[in-house]
Amino acid sequence: MDKKIETLSTVRIKHTNDLYKIVDSLNRTLKEDDLMFGLALDEEDNEKAIFTIYRT
Template sequence: MKDKIETLSTVKLKHSTDIYKIVDSLNRTLKEDDLMFGLALDEDDHETAIFTIYRT
């Protein structure tokens, strides 16, 4: 069983109130392809979001 999560890509972008909807849709659609998507607010700049793609 594979327990490691691999980070494939990380990008910073301007925060938008609806961007979480895209991340949610990607997670629901592509989880069976062993992909997971994350979204976090930059700790130093709350106007910037960090979008990350993982392989699970």
């Protein structure tokens, strides 16, 4: 069975060293609600991060 991942929201925010801890906590807490959270550095601006919310 193929599950499709749907992007619900994407936002660019200031990057901080501990930001991944929030994303990790959200993923652990809300995975049973079919939500997944992603974090990536903005390729155009290394001081920004891209935070994305997905429905799985």
